[in-house]
Amino acid sequence: MSEYLSDYASLLSQYDVLGAFWVNIQLTFWAAIGSMVLGSVLALMRISPPASMRAVGAAYVTLIRNTPLTIILVFLVLGVWSQLTISFTDDFNQNFFIYAVIGLSIYHAAFVCEAIRSGVNTVPAGQAEAARAIGLSFLPAARLIIFPQALRGAITPLGNTLIALTKNTTVAAAASVTEISALMKTMIEFRPDVIIAVFLTVALGFVIIVIPVGLLTTWLSQKLAVKR
Amino acid sequence: MKYGKSMTLAALAATTALTLTACGGNDDGGGGESSGGDGESVRIGIKYDQPGLGFKDGEEYTGFDVDVAKYVAKELGYSEDQIEWVESPSANRENMLSNDQVDMIFATYSITDKRKESVAFAGPYFVAGQDLLVSQDNTDIKGPEDLEGKNLCSVTGSTSAQKIKDQYAGTVNLVEQGGYADCVTILGSGGVDAVTTDDIILAGLAATDANSGKFKVVGNPFTEEKYGVGLPKDSDKCQAINDAITKMVEDGAWEEAVTKNTEGADYKYNEDLNPPTPDACA
Numbered sequence: 178m179s180e181y182l183s184d185y186a187s188l189l190s191q192y193d194v195l196g197a198f199w200v201n202i203q204l205t206f207w208a209a210i211g212s213m214v215l216g217s218v219l220a221l222m223r224i225s226p227p228a229s230m231r232a233v234g235a236a237y238v239t240l241i242r243n244t245p246l247t248i249i250l251v252f253l254v255l256g257v258w259s260q261l262t263i264s265f266t267d268d269f270n271q272n273f274f275i276y277a278v279i280g281l282s283i284y285h286a287a288f289v290c291e292a293i294r295s296g297v298n299t300v301p302a303g304q305a306e307a308a309r310a311i312g313l314s315f316l317p318a319a320r321l322i323i324f325p326q327a328l329r330g331a332i333t334p335l336g337n338t339l340i341a342l343t344k345n346t347t348v349a350a351a352a353s354v355t356e357i358s359a360l361m362k363t364m365i366e367f368r369p370d371v372i373i374a375v376f377l378t379v380a381l382g383f384v385i386i387v388i389p390v391g392l393l394t395t396w397l398s399q400k401l402a403v404k405r
Numbered sequence: 406m407k408y409g410k411s412m413t414l415a416a417l418a419a420t421t422a423l424t425l426t427a428c429g430g431n432d433d434g435g436g437g438e439s440s441g442g443d444g445e446s447v448r449i450g451i452k453y454d455q456p457g458l459g460f461k462d463g464e465e466y467t468g469f470d471v472d473v474a475k476y477v478a479k480e481l482g483y484s485e486d487q488i489e490w491v492e493s494p495s496a497n498r499e500n501m502l503s504n505d506q507v508d509m510i511f512a513t514y515s516i517t518d519k520r521k522e523s524v525a526f527a528g529p530y531f532v533a534g535q536d537l538l539v540s541q542d543n544t545d546i547k548g549p550e551d552l553e554g555k556n557l558c559s560v561t562g563s564t565s566a567q568k569i570k571d572q573y574a575g576t577v578n579l580v581e582q583g584g585y586a587d588c589v590t591i592l593g594s595g596g597v598d599a600v601t602t603d604d605i606i607l608a609g610l611a612a613t614d615a616n617s618g619k620f621k622v623v624g625n626p627f628t629e630e631k632y633g634v635g636l637p638k639d640s641d642k643c644q645a646i647n648d649a650i651t652k653m654v655e656d657g658a659w660e661e662a663v664t665k666n667t668e669g670a671d672y673k674y675n676e677d678l679n680p681p682t683p684d685a686c687a
Contacts, residue, residue: 351582362496
């Protein structure tokens with residue numbers, strides 16, 4: 178047993194596990210911002226008066242939500258980067274990081290959109306009618322009346338999406354980003370002697386990252402709930 | 406949907422009978438030509454996804470590893486239809502041997518001291534080396550020292566990728582993909598200048614119908630990977646397998662297998678190290 182522990186300790190000193198998890202956290206951070214912005218725009222489109230806007234929003238959600246994330250990321254690398262040779266920066270590795278953030282944002286925006294839309298459904302119709310009655314057109318009404326209430330009602334589903342996003346950052350290995358799942362493959366290749374410990378370490382790392390997110394969203398959803 | 410009690414009993418009886426027959430095994434043993442084969446099958450672990458080495462093509466298994474495995478199995482007294490092929494991905498190889506899921510593994514399995522702690526090896530039957538695959542008209546990459554500023558592709562978590570990171574980090578741009586086929590696709594579109602892993606794996610990839618004639622193996626290997634036959638730690642077959650490998654080299658079947666599986670790749674194996682002499686058994 179003590180021998181196994183010393184093998185495990187040598188594994189941790191050999192590989193930068195924390196550094197790899199840090200890459201996942203950075204991916205989560207940027208993709209959360211990206212998907213929140215894109216998802217809000219989509220949600221706005223899906224509740225807007227023009228039927229064409231609603232159709233575009235619905236089409237995006239239907240298409241992207243039903244496409245596996247791996248396919249989106251592989252398409253970005255094999256299709257967009259390799260065939261069309263589009264680069265965002267001169268830093269070779271940074272470029273793949275940006276691709277991964279774009280892919281994760283595109284994918285999760287569909288889920289963010291639906292989460293916000295579910296929040297919009299918690300806002301009574303009378304609120305929208307009152308906004309129109311005082312002379313606000315669609316965009317000001319959405320910005321000042323609907324969205325502030327909708328976001329507060331959507332915290333729990335948004336938190337779920339954030340948790341899914343956190344774990345989905347492991348797919349970024351498909352886009353050649355050296356994050357924890359790529360490091361895990363390396364550790365399995367070179368240290369099969371502690372293979373169980375490798376799995377448990379990665380699993381535990383995600384639990385440690387995700388649990389605070391869950392606690393925070395539960396607390397926020399109670400604190401910020403619109404009392405009606 | 407109501408079945409009578411007798412129906413249920415009959416079904417139960419039938420299931421039990423089937424299970425028992427399966428356990429009975431075949432007692433018409435002694436079918437083998439020499440010692441070792443006793444009519445039972447032998448489970449051989451190979452790769453299913455490496456063209457030219459171990460590849461599952463519909464119901465057919467092809468590649469150099471497969472050809473060597475068939476030859477060795479024949480020498481051990483197993484006919485071809487007694488071989489039960491099992492997929493053994495790189496990460497699972499040690500576990501499959503120690504948990505008795507396979508009897509032997511021919512899957513680009515490099516002999517290393519670390520692995521010798523948990524499994525035994527016969528062979529080597531081939532000495533590969535990390536090399537570079539470039540497009541047919543490329544003339545400026547002749548070895549790892551020409552890679553400065555170039556883009557390179559290898560598989561996530563592989564020994565080859567780690568080697569590049571350890572020795573050429575900072576000068577080489579490394580793309581990591583899920584499989585070598587993806588790397589070859591990127592090489593074909595010009596996204597990378599070279600793909601790197603063991604030379605015979607590259608040759609196998611370049612020899613597939615879709616890639617034939619498009620790529621070439623540089624032929625300047627910069628590592629030494631001895632492909633051995635993975636065996637359970639307590640196996641007694643090591644010496645018999647080594648004899649079979651020696652015989653395969655002597656009667657020309659080895660040379661024929663290499664040539665057949667790398668045709669169209671413009672590849673020549675490292676003649677200083679091949680064909681190898683099997684190491685002494687532990």
